[in-house]
Amino acid sequence: MxxxxxxxxxxxxxxxxxxxxxxxxxxxxxFEKTIHGHDELSNSAVAANTTRKFFPPMVRINPLEEKPGNWMEGPFWQHIPPLFAYVPYIFFQLDGQVTIEVKRLSFAVLVLLTGLLFIAVVYLFSKNLATAFLATIAAIFWVNTPFTHELVTGYAFGVSDIVLAFTSVGAFGGLLWYWNFEKFTRLQYPIRKVCAIAALVSLPIMAKNLLGAIPAAIFFVTLLWDYKKFGKMFWLSSLSFLGLLAIYYIPQYFSSPETFSRELGIAFFHAKNYEGWGRPFYYYLTDYLPNRYLFKFTWIYYLGLILTALTWKFAKMDRKLKILLVLSLGWFLWNLIAVSLIESKIPNFIYQSYLFSLFAVLLIFAPLTNKLLEKLISLNLVKKIMxxxxxxxxxxxxxxxxxxxxxxxxxxxxxxNYSSKLEQFYQVGESMRLAGVDQRDLTIVKVSDNDCWARYYIIFLTGAESKTLLEMYFLNPTNEDITAKYRKIYLVDSFGYEQIKFDQLAQYISSQQPQLLSEIERIKKDKSSCQWLVPDEILNSE
Structure with a gap:
């Protein structure tokens, strides 16, 4: 070897x-049995339900109400493409059950594969061990970043951003594959190679819609620059790009045209203050990067970016090394500028290119690292001990x-030790699964002000439809509505559950009416906890 x-x-x-x-x-x-916040809850529910109904990905696979509701309520996928939902599928199947620890570990494995893929594409492009060493150090810093830990453990929402990072590294490799040779040779590339690269740069769009469009834009601009016209190569590669996106998106459209049309447009809502995410344009530099990613390394990182930009401008570099630097730094800056210009901001929006920025900073040391490594490799002793x-x-x-x-x-x-309220929600879901509750059943939750969250533990662990008592009060379904879809009804109350008949449900709702009306008034006043459970005409009434 x-x-x-x-x-x-x-x-x-x-x-x-x-x-x-x-x-x-x-x-x-x-292993913590708390599922954090509405994003991890609904993400986890969609992922778990792929084991019960592979396509389309659904928050609720046997919904009492078929009409698409709030993005979290479903019944179909969320407001991001559902590619992320299939990551845990094979892990759930291998383990033989749906659990939150397996779901989280599946995305940890994807982090591992992302780092290994990045090291591999850098090495295969550069054919330089020193450059691959710097890519390895960058990947170690990246995997050690607190925000990466938070994405895996659920303390930061957005496992789809891990999928975006993985597909971005794949697209990064595709761009390097295209730029492997000088322009004269690139013009001789076979059509199948260029079409394959076009397919690779489409993957980030499948992961995160518009946020994943950077590599595609880079590729097609480069293609036009090389060929100077909209020729055969451009149109065939565009067909490959659009064809793969069509194969991915069209089945989603036909599964639920209303959900598809609404969710596809969510990306454009971030141009304004969406869901209270409005932040000043400089927020990534002054808050998110220092306080969610870098911490004590902030100024070292910023100084490194400045030196990297100066190296790009003034230093004489090997062609492939310069391509790596320009692509890594350019992708990060493009990403940073784009998400800074829109009003709505969250730390996740910069995650796809964060690894590239770390690599760009470390490339400052490439000439020195290469000299030292070449000297080491030339030593006979090193050759023997490798x-x-x-x-x-x-x-x-x-x-x-x-x-x-x-x-x-x-x-x-x-x-x-199921000590917290949320952990006890999880325990109820586990016990219901052991009792045979599944997607053929209806569960009705009456626990506390947070009972809207309790539903997702049951959906995640059993697949059963889960509604709050307040929802049932507004929906007012008939016996025929319920028996047409469900074999059993379960009432979840005070972290226990019991099977009930339809008549018992109607009586129970009637007995709880004063408390339900009080709950409506509370939600109308604060409009923060479970407010989507109250119809808009009631929520916004005086």
């Missing part, structure tokens, strides 16, 4: 070992992975 190939494998194992270390540290949070170093890396990473697996089994076997 060539010495450089051995070096590349050692770098991949180094990143894997660091990932395993991080994941083991995160295991208590990964296979031994590879063996040690394999054994060390394997041992770390084995300990992680043992820690996973121990965490699963340990009796969990």
């Amino acid at each position: 060539k010495i450089r190939t051995i070096g590349f494998l050692i770098l991949c194992l180094l990143f894997t070992a660091w990932f395993v270390r991080n994941t083991k540290i995160d295991l208590p949070l990964i 296979p031994v170093a590879l063996l040690i890396s394999v054994l060390g990473t394997g041992l770390a992975a084995s300990k992680l697996f043992d820690a996973f089994k121990f965490s699963r076997a340990w009796a969990y």
